[in-house]
Amino acid sequence: MPSHSAPIDRATGKALDAWLRGFAARVRVPLSAAVAAGTLGGLLIVAQAWLLARVVDGVAMRGLGLDGCWPWLVGLLAVFAGRAAVSALTDAIAFEAGARVALDVRATVIDHIAALGPCFTRGARTGELATAAVDGVENLRRYYDGYLPGTALAAAVPVAILAFVVPQDWISGAVMVLTAPLIPLFMVLIGKGAEALNRRQWRQLARMSAQFFDTIEGLTTLKLFDASRREVEVVAATAEDYRLRTMAVLRVAFLSSLMLEFFATVSIAMVAVYVGFRLYFGEMHFLPGFFVLLLAPEFFRPLRNMGTQYHARMEAIGSAEAIVALLGTEPPAAAWGDAELPTGAPLEIVFETVSFGYAPDAPVIHDVGFRIARGERVALVGPSGAGKTTLGQLLLGFAQPDAGRIAIDGLDLRTLSRAAWLRRVAWLPQRPTLFHGTLRGNLLLARPDATPAELDRALAAAGADAFIAALPHGLDTAVGDRGQGLSGGEIQRIALARVFLADADIVVLDEASAGLDADTAALVTRSIAALSPGRIVLVIAHRLDTIREVDRVLVIEDGRVVERGRPGELMARGSRFAGMVGILEGADA
Structure with missing residues (x-):
């Protein structure tokens, strides 16, 4: 089994990504449906921004009362309801895809452990096997219902928003295009540092689970030799080590989130300042300017979400490494044929x-x-x-x-x-x-x-x-x-x-x-x-x-x-x- 503390080399990382995406092919239809639904949600965001801009423009700039804005207000209510329904549908479809893959992987892992047989399990730690089949597979589920749809939407939704921003103000669109790559770039740079931390945390979780299971199994012996308190201290030390490793991962994750939010906020501010000056000098009408300003945060939202989901990818890579190593163990009883013994044979x-x-x-x-x-x-x-x-x-x-x-x-x-x-x-x-x-x-x-x-x-x-x-x-x-x-x-x-x-x-x-x-x-x-x-x-x-x-x-x-x-x-x-x-x-x- 490969080391779980050294960083994964590029070839291994690509191989694990390919293995994960191989399972994604089994749920291509629901994943595509989730992305399509998410993209529809992005289009509804555009419609919401346009209707809201029309209402504010009508009331603030043209002096219309609510009577004159009611068609837009009704449209807003319909868009709000549509966004809620589409968001729920997107989450449901993505979860179904992730749960289906998790079920397939867990069945594959359990079937493989059964194929390896007692000769393998007698030398393996039950807690580590259980962690791989339960927690490890759960990490994979988040890869399929979070990271993959999030990555696709991070490409599809900003492009859809740009298609409406550029005709209104191409310079604002250019600012968005130039600043958007900073978010995934820093996400990857910071994520590389968290990769080894995630793997060490995963390995420590497997060891802690195995040790806890061994403690429960041997509780009678520990009591007999009055060693239960010492074992509790060992388990507590292991749990504390796991806590420290988890906090190290979270520190990197929070730093990553901080950097992503910083660049997204700066980018939005640049668009806002630019639009504000153009409005001030009369170079832009209020309606398109306010419309672009409303869409700026929504343009960067999928990119920020992808930063959060990138952490799920790192967890999945760590879990996949352990699961692939387990599945790579050759079953000792793999060679079986299809011959049948006749009924009533002498059986020697x-x-x-x-x-x-x-x-x-x-x-x-x-x-x-x-x-x-x-x-x-x-x-x-x-x-x-x-x-x-x-x-x-x-x-x-x-x-x-x-x-x-x-x-x-x-x-x-x-x-x-x-x-x-x-x-x-x-x-x-x-x-x-x-x-x-x-x-x-x-x-x-x-x-x-x-x-x-x-x-x-x-x-x-x-x-x-x-x-x-x-x-x-x-x-x-x-x-x-x-x-x-x-x-x-x-x-x-x-x-x-x-x-x-x-x-x-x-x-x-x-x-x-x-x-x-x-x-x-x-x-x-x-x-x-x-x-x-x-x-x-x-x-x-x-x-x-x-x-x-x-x-x-x-x-x-x-x-x-x-x-x-x-x-x-x-x-x-x-x-x-x-x-x-x-x-x-x-x-x-």
Whole structure:
């Protein structure tokens, strides 16, 4: 990922602008409509100035009463109403365009994070990803509903006003044309200094969000070690740093606004002084002079607004840099085909000299090979960090081997349809995730079309029916994020019921009974035994009772299979596995 503190070079800035404008092509019609509506508003400003000049000229210079001016007054009221309606319409269309792009970008970011999979998210900070998908995309929305229409209107409206000013007084028009470029020129010069400040502020916001999320996640540990006050001080220091960076950005923004207002005011004053002298010396009639004078501030208004919107562009560039870097991360599981496994296939899994690493120079799995047939229960055992979970993730398709292949009935896993393969596999991790919502909604993730009877059978098979029945609202009971409100054993049984409901041919159990009390672990183990017949079950095991239920054991050390065989045979010959069992027996005693 590029540095977020150094200024963006011209080529990178152009590339990010091109990326942002690429999304603008998707909403070209509403953006064009917003600009057209804004230009119509500019023409209404001209009409308003003309009618107001006629009223003042009639009353002040020609002695007309209100009776003689009423057609112009009615016209003014109509123009006021038209301007209000056009302004609201312009904002609504621009907001719709920005919101549509924001929705597309956010969906793209979330889809890409999903494609990157657990192998990516386990090494990323959740707070930074959330900041990119929420705050970063919101900054992009302001680029599309503010900066792009504002830039177009800064060109269209002054030209439209000049078309009416020049016929009345070409010298005033020349003054406007000569002074107008000063505003965008100084806007760009000052904006260059704010660019690096914006990027540092954005990066600090991402770090602060990540740190705050980590603090919330680890609050129990912080309380246990009486470190919560120290962590609060760290978060406060980070927030203070963010405040200082924000104030630095705002100082530049206010300086920019001050300079833009200064040059706009000087330009308007020049027009006013020139018109005033010409009126004084009788070189100009009052009506055209007052008309030009009324239009002078409106000529510079879109340019001043563009200065404000230029700040939105800088924020969008900073956010786009982080989002483009995220989208540029190549999904590890990008290679999928469209092959389908025939229904009722034997379903044999073969790992053929598979090697894999999360980084090119740090392999985790080395030349692993084994075979599992339908109906077999195979346990992967070994010390923590040996690569057991990685093998499970490779089988699930969360990552692809760097070398070798995983064959399913002779077909390379990478040639299968991703959606079809995920319907054939189920996963029960050590810490399953329940999402905010109802228990029913969490179960239906496995099969949205499941009937109430199928839900009841899955709950009974997982041993979850009793505690569900005791809940006041049953399956419609609401749970918080990550199953808040349920015990660890209850969460595990709901997740196991989800596996039963999926009715998958291949089930990967990643230390499914770890961290549970003995009774709950025994219940989960019995439910897993009931799940096994006719399926391939790959168990990543740390508990002795789980290992005893399997047909074969693969001992993994340093990413290699160092032993394999039936549990009884390995125990009989005094193997590494026997030593592990001895340790587990001591732990369970």
